[in-house]
Amino acid sequence: MTTALDVPAVYCPKHRQRLFRQLLDCMARPGSVADLAAWIDGAPAALAVLAALCDSEVSVADQQGLLTDGDWRFLESPQSTVPAARFIFVDGATAPAPNFEPALGALTTPEQGATIVIRVSGLGTTGPKVRLSGPGIASHRDLALGTLHPDWIERRAAWCRFFPLGVDLILCDESRVAALPRTTRVARMEIHR
Amino acid sequence: MRARRRRKPASYGFGFLDENAKKELRRALLKAVAIPGHQVPYASREMPIARGFGTGGLQVTLALLGDDDTVKVIDQGSDVSVNAANLRKFFALVCPGVRETTRTADATVIQTRHRIPEQRLRDDQILVFQVPYPDALVVVEPSAAKRREMHGAANYARLWTKLYEDMVAFDEITISHRYPTRIAGHYVIDPSPIPRWDVPKLNMADCLYLFGAGREKRIYAVPPHTPAEPLSFSDVPFRVEDFTDEHGHRRACARCRATDTFLDELPGADGVKTYQCSDIDHCTETAKAEPCERSSKSAA
Numbered sequence: 114m115t116t117a118l119d120v121p122a123v124y125c126p127k128h129r130q131r132l133f134r135q136l137l138d139c140m141a142r143p144g145s146v147a148d149l150a151a152w153i154d155g156a157p158a159a160l161a162v163l164a165a166l167c168d169s170e171v172s173v174a175d176q177q178g179l180l181t182d183g184d185w186r187f188l189e190s191p192q193s194t195v196p197a198a199r200f201i202f203v204d205g206a207t208a209p210a211p212n213f214e215p216a217l218g219a220l221t222t223p224e225q226g227a228t229i230v231i232r233v234s235g236l237g238t239t240g241p242k243v244r245l246s247g248p249g250i251a252s253h254r255d256l257a258l259g260t261l262h263p264d265w266i267e268r269r270a271a272w273c274r275f276f277p278l279g280v281d282l283i284l285c286d287e288s289r290v291a292a293l294p295r296t297t298r299v300a301r302m303e304i305h306r
Numbered sequence: 307m308r309a310r311r312r313r314k315p316a317s318y319g320f321g322f323l324d325e326n327a328k329k330e331l332r333r334a335l336l337k338a339v340a341i342p343g344h345q346v347p348y349a350s351r352e353m354p355i356a357r358g359f360g361t362g363g364l365q366v367t368l369a370l371l372g373d374d375d376t377v378k379v380i381d382q383g384s385d386v387s388v389n390a391a392n393l394r395k396f397f398a399l400v401c402p403g404v405r406e407t408t409r410t411a412d413a414t415v416i417q418t419r420h421r422i423p424e425q426r427l428r429d430d431q432i433l434v435f436q437v438p439y440p441d442a443l444v445v446v447e448p449s450a451a452k453r454r455e456m457h458g459a460a461n462y463a464r465l466w467t468k469l470y471e472d473m474v475a476f477d478e479i480t481i482s483h484r485y486p487t488r489i490a491g492h493y494v495i496d497p498s499p500i501p502r503w504d505v506p507k508l509n510m511a512d513c514l515y516l517f518g519a520g521r522e523k524r525i526y527a528v529p530p531h532t533p534a535e536p537l538s539f540s541d542v543p544f545r546v547e548d549f550t551d552e553h554g555h556r557r558a559c560a561r562c563r564a565t566d567t568f569l570d571e572l573p574g575a576d577g578v579k580t581y582q583c584s585d586i587d588h589c590t591e592t593a594k595a596e597p598c599e600r601s602s603k604s605a606a
């Protein structure tokens with residue numbers, strides 16, 4: 114018999130609610146970094162994001178096989194290809210393949226643009242810094258992208274070129290998350306080592 | 307096995323809605339924030355109140371609340387109306403741990419019908435609007451499919467024409483509530499039946515604004531620090547309600563003496579109208595604070 118103890122913390126309703134509120138705050142304030150450690154019991158932040166938002170009604174693409182069989186069983190989401198997926202989970206340390214084309218939505222249904230959950234390390238602390246502006250940001254906000262491959266930012270700019278079409282990114286390291294909705298303007302800053 | 311396992315009490319867990327319903331609402335909320343002003347569709351669930359009594363706002367609030375929240379409900383500025391009090395009790399009942407409050411400053415989530423609190427909301431507060439009619443284009447285009455195309459292309463020419471015709475006919479824009487407001491330079495929203503007085507509060511706010519329309523099954527948002535411009539013409543600028551009396555003085559609240567709030571007109575016993583803050587909590591707080599303010603003013 115399955116007991117509550119067998120269910121990882123990120124799938125518990127109470128934790129999902131806390132995770133969602135953190136994500137909502139991140140999406141409303143692009144580039145602000147939230148630490149989810151208190152609610153994920155050591156699980157990767159990226160898995161917590163998927164656990165908070167996905168169920169059998171939304172498809173998830175995981176080309177690199179980052180999710181385990183156990184993760185899929187708890188998520189209950191149908192697996193999908195990148196262009197058809199509502200949520201896409203990737204490792205951001207490598208550049209997106211040239212044929213990596215997420216859904217951007219349509220003029221009448223921009224909400225069908227994909228949410229891309231990108232795993233990196235050192236979010237907010239290491240790596241190249243970008244300067245963000247746009248809705249949710251009073252003047253500007255700086256964010257260190259960790260190990261995110263720079264191609265992601267270039268490809269994102271192309272995907273988000275024709276608002277309201279676009280994709281929304283959720284960057285995740287071990288326990289922290291930050292969001293880059295499609296409205297956020299991203300400018301490169303000098304690279305500090 | 308002798309006894310069947312009882313069905314999971316999923317449909318009446320914390321927050322009344324089942325987990326899948328909440329997740330769908332939460333996905334829609336994130337997209338609404340990511341695409342400011344866009345009406346994101348969702349599957350509205352049956353709620354224990356009749357549609358048209360704020361089911362959209364109710365569902366949004368239930369998808370938000372956790373047991374560490376403090377919730378406030380206002381109906382036209384009042385915490386004590388039957389609707390507001392019932393909704394607040396409902397939240398406390400179905401979300402064990404959630405605290406009820408009437409004080410704006412103490413609330414983390416505020417559900418509202420027809421007003422935005424006078425007190426500027428903070429970045430740790432969320433205001434949830436109950437929306438009866440979510441689409442500002444409904445006055446010029448009956449087809450929902452066509453309206454969606456117009457919104458996507460930010461094609462508001464016909465709405466501008468309608469406003470212009472109003473202006474020519476009445477010398478000013480006559481819309482008193484639901485004033486069409488452009489968000490982040492693209493989508494025009496119906497900000498729900500708030501007075502014009504409240505519209506400027508949507509612009510570059512610190513808090514997050516969420517809008518739920520239960521009948522039309524739409525959610526939209528105005529994120530913090532986002533431009534929200536009421537549609538207007540350079541020669542007929544947008545104006546909030548005027549509370550100047552016949553002698554040219556700004557009317558004051560009869561209860562707290564404030565001269566910087568949205569006032570409700572109340573018929574007096576002797577036929578003389580009196581005016582009182584529509585935001586009851588703000589009025590109460592101002593009435594409490596007034597003696598100090600008065601002494602500090604006289605000292606200055």
Ligand SMILES: [Zn+2]
Nearest residue numbers: 559562583589
């Ligand atoms: Zn007053």
